[in-house]
Amino acid sequence: MNAINLLPAHRIVRQARRRRRRLWTGIVIAYALATGLGAGSYWLANRTAADLTAELASLVRESAETKAAWARSSALLQQKRQRLAAGSVAGRHADWSLLLAYLAQARGDQIVYETIDIQPRATATNPASPGSPLTPGFSILLEGWSVSPLVAQEFAVRLEQSALFDRVTLVENKTGERQGLAAAMFRVACDLDGSRVPTLAEVPDAKP
Amino acid sequence: MTHLANGHAHSRSWASAFGRASRLTAIGLDTDDRGVFAVQLARGRSGWALRSVLSISTPSLDPDESSEPSLAELLERSGFSGKRAIAPAPADKLIRSLLDLPARQAGLPLDQIAAQELARVHRTDVDALQTAWWELPHPTRGSDATPALALGLAHADAEAYTDRLEAQGVEIERLETRGVALARAASGVLRQCGGVSAIAYLGWNQASILIYAKGTIVYERAVDELRALPVHVALSERLELDPELVMHAMEHIGLVGDGRRDSLPHEAVAILREHVDAIASELHASFSYVAHRYNDEDLGRVLLAGPHASIPGLASTIAERLGAECDLLTPAMLVEVPESLQSFAEASRLCTAIGLAMPASQNQRLAEDSA
Numbered sequence: 001m002n003a004i005n006l007l008p009a010h011r012i013v014r015q016a017r018r019r020r021r022r023l024w025t026g027i028v029i030a031y032a033l034a035t036g037l038g039a040g041s042y043w044l045a046n047r048t049a050a051d052l053t054a055e056l057a058s059l060v061r062e063s064a065e066t067k068a069a070w071a072r073s074s075a076l077l078q079q080k081r082q083r084l085a086a087g088s089v090a091g092r093h094a095d096w097s098l099l100l101a102y103l104a105q106a107r108g109d110q111i112v113y114e115t116i117d118i119q120p121r122a123t124a125t126n127p128a129s130p131g132s133p134l135t136p137g138f139s140i141l142l143e144g145w146s147v148s149p150l151v152a153q154e155f156a157v158r159l160e161q162s163a164l165f166d167r168v169t170l171v172e173n174k175t176g177e178r179q180g181l182a183a184a185m186f187r188v189a190c191d192l193d194g195s196r197v198p199t200l201a202e203v204p205d206a207k208p
Numbered sequence: 209m210t211h212l213a214n215g216h217a218h219s220r221s222w223a224s225a226f227g228r229a230s231r232l233t234a235i236g237l238d239t240d241d242r243g244v245f246a247v248q249l250a251r252g253r254s255g256w257a258l259r260s261v262l263s264i265s266t267p268s269l270d271p272d273e274s275s276e277p278s279l280a281e282l283l284e285r286s287g288f289s290g291k292r293a294i295a296p297a298p299a300d301k302l303i304r305s306l307l308d309l310p311a312r313q314a315g316l317p318l319d320q321i322a323a324q325e326l327a328r329v330h331r332t333d334v335d336a337l338q339t340a341w342w343e344l345p346h347p348t349r350g351s352d353a354t355p356a357l358a359l360g361l362a363h364a365d366a367e368a369y370t371d372r373l374e375a376q377g378v379e380i381e382r383l384e385t386r387g388v389a390l391a392r393a394a395s396g397v398l399r400q401c402g403g404v405s406a407i408a409y410l411g412w413n414q415a416s417i418l419i420y421a422k423g424t425i426v427y428e429r430a431v432d433e434l435r436a437l438p439v440h441v442a443l444s445e446r447l448e449l450d451p452e453l454v455m456h457a458m459e460h461i462g463l464v465g466d467g468r469r470d471s472l473p474h475e476a477v478a479i480l481r482e483h484v485d486a487i488a489s490e491l492h493a494s495f496s497y498v499a500h501r502y503n504d505e506d507l508g509r510v511l512l513a514g515p516h517a518s519i520p521g522l523a524s525t526i527a528e529r530l531g532a533e534c535d536l537l538t539p540a541m542l543v544e545v546p547e548s549l550q551s552f553a554e555a556s557r558l559c560t561a562i563g564l565a566m567p568a569s570q571n572q573r574l575a576e577d578s579a
Contacts, residue, residue, distance in 0.1 A: 003382070003384065003388070003392070003568035004340035004342075004359065004384055004385070004388055005338075005340065005382045005383060005384070006297045006302075006338045006339075006340060006359065006360075006361040006366060006383040006384070006385075007338065007366055007370065007380065007382060007383045008338050008363040008366050008367060009338060010363075011366070011367070011370065015379075015381065
């Protein structure tokens with residue numbers, strides 16, 4: 001008596017079926033939503049990680065490429081610098097043809113060169129101002145024979161007076177014998193400032 | 209005239225709707241030719257409480273009249289939740305019988321036997337009938353048989369009635385009888401009375417009497433003579449008044465003004481007294497039958513329910529005639545009535561809807577409490 005239902009049985013069945021269908025529809029929709037949400041979140045999370053990984057890899061690759069390019073550029077720069085330095089050095093040296101022409105002219109008839117040695121001047125203290133390095137330049141060592149020590153001495157003075165050289169030193173001047181004749185063996189060291197290139201005007205009677 | 213009421217503020221959020229739905233009952237939907245009375249209950253502090261009420265006079269449940277808002281729309285506007293509804297089966301289509309079924313034995317298909325027996329008594333096809341029955345207390349001078357009260361409703365009638373209601377946008381979950389709904393709603397009150405009690409449902413075009421004894425409905429009968437319609441027609445003819453005025457006179461003057469200046473004319477009072485006499489007579493006859501069957505002379509209490517049970521002076525006159533306590537059954541006696549719905553606290557027309565809305569388990573709980 002507590003509760004009765006006089007709805008036709010088939011209607012109750014239909015109603016129950018409809019309610020079940022509605023319930024399951026709700027459950028399916030809720031499940032689909034939950035699954036979709038979960039999958040979406042998972043996909044989103046994974047996609048972000050993948051993106052980050054790819055981005056990181058790309059950055060690492062770019063960084064490596066940049067480093068390599070930088071290394072190549074550095075090497076190239078170094079090479080260019082060296083070339084530039086070499087070019088600079090080569091470009092600033094004296095005009096050897098003029099110098100050699102002058103040296104040939106300056107020796108006269110009484111002097112014979114045995115050796116003309118031109119070397120880049122090693123860094124050394126400037127004797128004019130102690131403590132400051134000597135400017136880069138060249139050391140020219142002239143070795144040879146003269147008819148007498150006096151002639152060698154006059155030759156050194158002549159070089160000194162030419163103003164081509166920073167300094168002219170008569171390193172050695174001694175009498176000796178050459179090919180059965182009395183002669184004087186001399187050695188003169190000349191310092192040439194590398195930044196100064198002798199010009200025609202500076203070289204007395206230069207005939208290049 | 210339409211009364212829409214909602215005991216709670218409207219809130220349409222999903223969360224609150226889900227929360228509400230879990231503690232709300234289905235809609236109890238009582239209809240007759242002159243009105244629709246709907247109730248939804250919510251769990252209160254100490255039981256069920258009125259939550260939403262819809263009380264419409266002279267409604268149109270005709271689906272063809274589409275200009276009217278549908279019942280579902282009216283319910284929604286009144287704050288009802290959901291569309292599940294429980295309605296009373298059309299009383300004029302119900303068939304009833306007191307049956308003596310075989311004594312209970314294991315494996316005995318009493319449901320089928322009761323249905324067959326009911327169909328046989330009423331000479332109808334059992335396959336076209338939906339039946340329900342419940343066991344009655346054994347009569348004093350009975351055999352070993354299982355006494356039962358069986359009810360039946362033809363599928364065609366149920367379909368037509370349900371379709372008509374569902375065309376209004378509601379979903380009929382269950383068809384009960386007014387008697388079962390009223391007994392469920394008032395079971396706590398009835399059990400406190402003890403002995404044999406009765407509920408007289410007095411509607412516009414439907415009326416019935418049910419007798420409640422030993423914790424169950426032992427007798428239920430439709431009594432067309434107790435309907436309000438014939439009384440209203442007679443009063444209208446005698447008083448030559450507008451039907452609405454006659455209705456107002458029945459509901460607000462009734463028998464109380466008898467002999468005073470504001471009382472109804474003697475002819476009208478005589479018609480009403482005749483009506484009261486008929487009610488008392490039917491109640492007496494029903495009591496006598498049950499008292500004889502169960503050898504219980506203790507007449508407990510008579511409860512009047514329904515849209516036309518609140519005629520002033522009706523309860524007191526019946527009490528006087530029967531010599532028993534007679535009261536108007538009101539929502540306030542059945543459920544908690546919140547402050548916002550206090551205007552419905554004495555509206556006896558809502559009692560059937562309350563019973564329909566009340567979950568079946570509520571009846572058991574009240575029965576256990578009172579026991």
